[in-house]
Structure formats: structure tokens, C-alpha cells
Amino acid sequence: MEMNKIIRDILDKQKLINNVFFIACGGSLVDLYPAKYLMDVEANGIHTSFYTSNEFVSARPSKIKDDSISILCSHGGSTAETVEAARLAKDMGSSVIALTHTAGSGIELEADYRIIYQWGDGVSVQDQPMAICLSLMNELLYSTESYPYYKPMADGILKIDGIVKNAIKSIQTRTREFAEKYKDEPIMYVVSSGASWGQAYGFSICSMMEMQWKHASYIHSGEFFHGPFEVTDRDVLYILMMNEGKTRNLDERVLKFLNQYASKIEVVDAKEFSLGEICNDVIDYFNPILFYSVMCEYRNALAKVRNHPLETRRYMGKVPY
Amino acid sequence: MEMNKIIRDILDKQKLINNVFFIACGGSLVDLYPAKYLMDVEANGIHTSFYTSNEFVSARPSKIKDDSISILCSHGGSTAETVEAARLAKDMGSSVIALTHTAGSGIELEADYRIIYQWGDGVSVQDQPMAICLSLMNELLYSTESYPYYKPMADGILKIDGIVKNAIKSIQTRTREFAEKYKDEPIMYVVSSGASWGQAYGFSICSMMEMQWKHASYIHSGEFFHGPFEVTDRDVLYILMMNEGKTRNLDERVLKFLNQYASKIEVVDAKEFSLGEICNDVIDYFNPILFYSVMCEYRNALAKVRNHPLETRRYMGKVPY
Numbered sequence: 300m301e302m303n304k305i306i307r308d309i310l311d312k313q314k315l316i317n318n319v320f321f322i323a324c325g326g327s328l329v330d331l332y333p334a335k336y337l338m339d340v341e342a343n344g345i346h347t348s349f350y351t352s353n354e355f356v357s358a359r360p361s362k363i364k365d366d367s368i369s370i371l372c373s374h375g376g377s378t379a380e381t382v383e384a385a386r387l388a389k390d391m392g393s394s395v396i397a398l399t400h401t402a403g404s405g406i407e408l409e410a411d412y413r414i415i416y417q418w419g420d421g422v423s424v425q426d427q428p429m430a431i432c433l434s435l436m437n438e439l440l441y442s443t444e445s446y447p448y449y450k451p452m453a454d455g456i457l458k459i460d461g462i463v464k465n466a467i468k469s470i471q472t473r474t475r476e477f478a479e480k481y482k483d484e485p486i487m488y489v490v491s492s493g494a495s496w497g498q499a500y501g502f503s504i505c506s507m508m509e510m511q512w513k514h515a516s517y518i519h520s521g522e523f524f525h526g527p528f529e530v531t532d533r534d535v536l537y538i539l540m541m542n543e544g545k546t547r548n549l550d551e552r553v554l555k556f557l558n559q560y561a562s563k564i565e566v567v568d569a570k571e572f573s574l575g576e577i578c579n580d581v582i583d584y585f586n587p588i589l590f591y592s593v594m595c596e597y598r599n600a601l602a603k604v605r606n607h608p609l610e611t612r613r614y615m616g617k618v619p620y
Numbered sequence: 621m622e623m624n625k626i627i628r629d630i631l632d633k634q635k636l637i638n639n640v641f642f643i644a645c646g647g648s649l650v651d652l653y654p655a656k657y658l659m660d661v662e663a664n665g666i667h668t669s670f671y672t673s674n675e676f677v678s679a680r681p682s683k684i685k686d687d688s689i690s691i692l693c694s695h696g697g698s699t700a701e702t703v704e705a706a707r708l709a710k711d712m713g714s715s716v717i718a719l720t721h722t723a724g725s726g727i728e729l730e731a732d733y734r735i736i737y738q739w740g741d742g743v744s745v746q747d748q749p750m751a752i753c754l755s756l757m758n759e760l761l762y763s764t765e766s767y768p769y770y771k772p773m774a775d776g777i778l779k780i781d782g783i784v785k786n787a788i789k790s791i792q793t794r795t796r797e798f799a800e801k802y803k804d805e806p807i808m809y810v811v812s813s814g815a816s817w818g819q820a821y822g823f824s825i826c827s828m829m830e831m832q833w834k835h836a837s838y839i840h841s842g843e844f845f846h847g848p849f850e851v852t853d854r855d856v857l858y859i860l861m862m863n864e865g866k867t868r869n870l871d872e873r874v875l876k877f878l879n880q881y882a883s884k885i886e887v888v889d890a891k892e893f894s895l896g897e898i899c900n901d902v903i904d905y906f907n908p909i910l911f912y913s914v915m916c917e918y919r920n921a922l923a924k925v926r927n928h929p930l931e932t933r934r935y936m937g938k939v940p941y
Contacts, residue, residue: 318667325846339669343682346639346667348660353842358814358866358904361664380842486807486835493679503837509847514807514856516824516837521674521701525646526830528935535835545679556941583679614849620877 302431305412306438309368309394316443318367319436320360320393322350322384326505327372327428330398332497333587334370334432337452340583343444352380356387365392370435372428373397374418376404385409396435398428423460429588430456451578458576459585463592466572470596477565478600484563485514487536488527490553491590492520493546494583498590502538506598510609513601520549524556533562538597540590541568543575544583567593623752626733627759630689630715637764639688640757641681641714643671643705647826648693648749651719653818654908655691655753658773661904664765673701677708686713691756693749694718695739697725706730717756719749744781750909751777772899779897780906784913787893791917798886799921805884806835808857809848811874812911813841814867815904819911823859827919831930834922841870849877857884859918861911864890865904888914 300308309316319338321331328351338347348360352371363369369388373381376399386409389395397410400418407413417426424430434456440446481487487507491499496519503515518527520539531537537557541550557564569586572593577585602609614620621629630637640659642652649672659668669681673692684690690709694702697720707730710716718731721739728734738747745751755777761767802808808828812820817840824836839848841860852858858878862871878885890907893914898906923930935941 325843328843328846339681340679341682346683351840351842351846353870354813354840354867357842357870358661360660361662362667378846492675504839504843504847509850512851514835514837514851516835518825519672519675521672521678522646522649522825524936524941525649525672525699526825526936528941529830529933530833530835531935546675549674549678552941556935560935612850614852614877614881615845615847620845620849620873 300412302434303438305396306435306442308412310442313365313394315366316345316368316439318346318348318362319439320348320350320355320363320367320369320388322352322355322369322388323372323381324352324378326501327374327378327381329497329501329505330372330428331370331432333429333494333584334436336494337433337436337584341440341446341448345439345443350384352378352384355384356380359387363388363391363393367391367393368396369393370396370432371398371406371410373404373406374400376401376406382406382409398431424463424588424592425456425460429591430459433584448581451581452584455577455581455585459588462573462576463589466589466593467596469572470593474596474600477597478604481536481563481565482601482604484536487513487515487538489515489517489538489540490520490523491540491542492549493542493544493586495540495542495586495590498540498587498594501591502594506594509615510598511601511605511607520546520553523553528556531557531560535561536563536565537561538565538567540586541566541570542583542586543569544586546583621733623755624759626717627756627763629733631763634686634715636687637666637689637760639667639669639683640760641669641671641676641684641688641690641709643673643676643690643709644693644702645673645699647822648695648702650818650822650826651693651749652691652753654750654815654905655757657815658754658757658905662761662767662769666760666764671705673699673705676705677701680708680712684709684712684714688712688714689717690714691717691719691753692727692731693720694725694727695721697722697727699727703727703730719752745784745909745913746777746781750912751780754905769902772902773905776898776902776906780909783894783897784910787910787914788917790893791914795917795921798918799925802857802884803922803925805857808834808836808859810836810838810859810861811841811844812861812863813870814863814865814907816861816863816908816911819861819908819915822912823915827915830936831919832922832926832928841867841874844874852878852881854883856882857886858882859886859888861907862887862889862891863904863907864895865907867904
């Protein structure tokens with residue numbers, strides 16, 4: 300079912316939509332963040348909540364009911380706590396939309412609406428969870444609120460794949476040099492703001508901790524000066540994802556400081572990758588889609604030079620937990 | 621003005637309260653988290669948002685208006701972005717409550733309601749921001765919703781200082797041993813869940829990065845198994861704050877795993893510190909108050925053994941940024 304049809308169908312059934320719950324784990328949770336952020340900034344009346352699945356299941360929010368939509372994501376479709384969260388959300392009266400790469404999986408059985416997304420090399424980012432969820436929320440805002448950005452958002456979703464593909468091409472030398480230079484760093488800090496906050500988190504916990512067994516921490520650019528910056532030093536690695544849009548000034552403030560007191564700084568700047576082709580009113584929401592793909596090239600390069608393939612695991616799916 | 625009078629006064633002025641915005645930076649933001657968490661779990665109709673001040677200022681949420689309360693906190697009262705956020709929130713029609721330790725400071729000028737809190741050794745935790753905000757939200761829920769926990773919450777707020785003081789006494793040997801043993805660790809992971817998620821963040825960015833210039837990262841117990849646990853190893857330090865209440869099962873799952881695959885594990889368990897004296901229906905919300913004070917003893921011990929006083933700064937308030 301297409302995005303607009305899902306939203307229309309829900310609006311036919313539910314008198315009111317007051318709440319959108321975004322629920323998932325790890326990398327899938329990160330995929331939901333841009334849509335949550337869009338809603339936080341743009342929605343006049345609809346509220347959002349953002350949960351790691353087991354927190355949602357264990358300490359269920361009282362406000363989830365028949366005025367709610369729950370959007371869940373599980374790549375393999377069988378993440379136990381996400382399937383349980385879907386069941387619970389439905390029990391509480393919420394409409395449930397499940398995104399998964401895996402048709403026929405557990406999460407599908409619990410969902411009212413299923414979106415089987417594509418994945419892998421060559422797939423357009425438009426068909427992947429971040430853009431799908433942005434599309435869903437774009438339709439929701441258009442259908443329920445006085446919202447001026449429907450067309451610019453839809454246009455951005457059409458343009459973003461081309462921007463990403465060009466960025467990937469242009470970044471190859473730089474990612475290789477980064478990997479050579481920083482392959483043995485004991486820790487890195489990943490810093491960003493706005494819609495890309497989820498990418499700072501995701502690159503740390505998935506790309507580094509999970510896929511490279513490397514230590515990482517993640518800092519919001521706005522929080523940097525309220526504690527975290529005291530660890531800044533010449534020998535500490537910082538990756539700064541600089542957004543285009545309203546929170547760019549926060550990232551720039553961090554850069555200015557790092558340029559003065561750090562030496563190992565990798566700047567990944569959306570401005571360099573022609574994100575400006577997207578309308579300025581909505582450009583913020585596309586930073587994380589760009590950064591995800593660009594940062595995948597960084598992790599690919601690290602995996603190669605470190606001889607540590609991205610799929611290597613010691614615990615996940617290998618031991619009981 | 622007392623908490624119930626503030627809420628009553630706002631309810632006299634505003635027809636409706638749909639939104640509570642919690643806005644601050646760093647340690648002050650951490651102080652607001654338990655109240656936000658209480659609202660997320662217990663409120664049926666009132667929604668919450670949680671912002672680092674500069675994010676709020678730069679990408680202002682559309683939904684803030686005259687159905688909103690904004691609660692801001694700034695210890696010194698002059699944090700520029702928090703003062704600006706207060707001004708902006710007020711401009712948008714929201715009632716503004718400011719918490720500060722510093723009477724006569726900038727944040728007071730922008731606020732409709734001022735709460736000057738106490739601070740320092742010997743001050744009851746009841747008179748500090750976390751408990752004050754819990755009190756405020758307890759009054760708000762009692763005044764606006766069908767909410768069964770007003771009395772247990774008020775009772776918990778009366779009891780928590782005694783529990784904390786006993787915990788501090790009982791922990792002295794252990795924190796000294798911890799500091800001796802782990803003073804030279806290159807990084808630590810701080811893990812927790814539920815209302816204490818903010819404490820995992822706060823201990824990392826304030827107590828370790830800011831006050832000890834030590835590397836730290838923070839992981840939600842529910843997210844641990846979705847990526848972060850792949851860095852677990854015998855030589856990696858984990859601090860696990862185990863909650864009493866609904867998310868304890870998440871923390872226990874982490875402990876079971878760490879006991880098998882890690883060796884450097886510091887467990888800080890609310891169960892050991894008689895938090896159970898507080899009614900089980902609301903016990904979750906008091907974990908972070910207990911953990912904050914207990915973890916202060918850990919950082920005191922580290923500061924002492926490392927000969928790095930907690931107030932030592934190299935950038936904050938010393939260089940322009």
C-alpha cells in the first residue's frame with residue numbers, strides 16, 4: 300500500500316490522530332529518528348514519542364490509545380521486543396505500521412499495515428526506512444494540519460538519492476585516507492545536531508561498536524559546550540557531521556572550537572555534497588539520509604584497512620543473551 | 621511559590637495544558653529527565669518534549685503555544701541559550717517556569733515562575749531540581765488527569781532524602797575501592813534504563829568528561845543487545861545502574877551478559893539501598909535521585925585518587941567558545 304493510502308485508511312478508521320509512537324531497536328530505531336524530528340519541528344497538534352522497544356514494553360506509556368499511530372521497524376522482522384511492542388500497541392488501540400526488509404516475518408503478523416522495504420547496494424535511499432518514514436509523516440501532516448511543506452518534502456525525497464550517489468562517489472579518497480590515519484584510534488566522538496542526532500548515535504553504536512568493535516561516544520552539538528568538550532585534546536578523534544539548515548550554527552560552533560583545540564578532526568559537511576539542491580525550508584530533514592550513506596563509506600574503509608569485515612560478530616546471534 | 625500554587629496559577633490562566641517542554645543544557649537537562657519520564661509513563665493526555673536549549677532555539681517546535689508549560693533549568697541562571705529559550709517559549713505563549721540556584725540571574729527575568737533551589741552538601745535532595753520537577757509534575761497530573769499516584773509520589777519525595785543519606789554512608793568503602801581499581805581505565809560504558817537513562821548520560825558527560833576529563837559512553841540497557849554489546853570484553857569497564865521498578869528486567873539482562881563476558885563490572889543496584897521503602901507503583905521515578913547522589917561519591921573518590929579536583933576546567937569559563 301502506498302504511503303498516502305495508509306494514512307488515508309487510518310484517518311478513515313480513527314477519528315483523531317494525536318500521537319505517533321516510533322518504536323524499534325538499535326539501527327532500526329535510528330532509521331525512525333528523522334521522521335520523529337520532522338514531526339517535532341513541524342507538527343502543530345500531533346505529538347511524537349520515541350522508544351527503544353523494550354522500554355516501551357516494560358514501562359508502557361499511558362497515553363497510547365485509539366488516537367495513536369505506532370510505527371515500528373525491524374530489519375529481520377523478528378526482533379522479539381519489537382514484535383511484542385507491536386502487539387502491545389495494537390492491544391492499546393493504536394494503528395500499527397510495521398517496516399521490515401523481511402516479508403512473512405513476525406512483525407508483519409502484528410501490524411495493521413506492512414511496508415516491506417528494499418535494502419542493499421544499488422537500492423535507492425528513497426525506498427529505505429528513513430525516507431519511507433519521512434514520506435509517511437509528510438502525508439500525515441498534509442492530511443491533518445495546515446502544513447506548507449508537502450511539495451518541497453516530496454520533491455526532496457525524489458532528489459535525495461541522486462545527491463547521495465554523487466556524495467558516495469566523491470568521498471572515496473577521503474574515506475580511505477581517514478581509515479589509514481585513524482584505524483588504531485582507541486576512541487572517537489561523533490558529534491551532530493538536529494535531525495542528524497540519530498546518525499551520531501547510530502554511527503557510534505552500530506557502525507563502530509557493533510561492526511568494528513571500536514569504542515565510540517556520541518555528543519549533541521548543543522550539549523558539547525556543557526561538559527563533553529572538556530575531554531577535547533590533540534590526540535582525541537572527533538567526527539563532526541555538519542548539517543545544512545537551522546542547526547548548522549550549532550555544528551559550526553563546535554567546529555570553531557575543535558579547530559582551535561583538537562587536531563584529529565574529520566568534518567563531514569552536508570554543504571559539500573550539494574544537499575542545497577533541496578528546498579531550504581525542509582533541507583534539515585535530509586541531512587541524516589545523506590550522512591548515513593556517506594558514513595557507510597567511512598565504515599567500509601575502516602573495515603577494509605582493519606581487516607575486520609562489517610558482518611563479523613562475537614555475540615550477536617552467536618551466543619544466548 | 622509552592623509547587624501546587626504554581627500549577628493552580630497556570631491552570632487559572634490557561635484553559636488547557638497539552639504540552640510540557642523541558643529545556644536546559646548538560647547537567648541541568650539531566651535534572652529534568654525524571655519528571656519527563658514520569659509524564660511519559662503516567663500522563664494520559666499531556667505530552668512532553670525534551671530539548672537541549674540551543675536545539676530548541678534553532679529549530680523551534682511549531683506546537684509550542686498557549687496550551688504549553690515550559691520548564692527550564694540553569695544552575696548559574698545565565699546560560700545564554702537557556703535564557704534565550706525561556707524568552708522564546710514565553711513569546712510563543714507558553715507559561716515559563718525557571719529553576720535556578722542563583723537568585724537575580726538572567727533566567728529569572730524571562731520566567732513567569734521562579735524556583736530558587738538549594739545546592740551543596742547537607743541540602744535535602746527534596747529541595748533539588750530532580751525532586752522539585754517530580755513534585756511539579758505530580759501536582760500537574762493530580763490537577764488535570766485521573767491519576768492514582770499523587771499520594772505515593774508525595775510520600776516518596778518525603779522519604780528519598782533519608783534513603784539517599786543512608787546510601788552515601790554505606791557506599792564509602794566501595795567507591796574508594798572502585799577508584800583505586802579503575803582510576804586509569806581509558807574508557808567506561810555507563811548503562812541504565814527507565815528514569816535513570818538521564819543519569820547514564822549525565823555521569824558520562826558531566827562527572828567523567830567534564831569533571832575528570834575521562835572518556836565515557838552511555839548505553840540504554842534496552843539498546844545494549846542491538847549493537848553496543850559487541851565491544852564487551854574482559855578489559856572494558858562497565859558501570860551498570862540497576863533500577864528498581866518496571867525496567868529492572870532490562871538491567872538484569874545486561875548484568876547476566878556482563879557477568880559472562882566482562883570482568884570489570886561495577887553494579888550500582890537500587891535494591892541494595894532500600895529504595896523499596898518507596899511504594900512500588902512509583903518507585904521507578906526515584907531511582908535517578910538515588911543514583912545521582914551515589915554516583916557523586918564515585919566521582920568524588922575518583923577525583924581524590926586521581927588528584928584531579930572536580931572543579932578543574934581547561935575550557936569551560938576559561939577560554940572563549
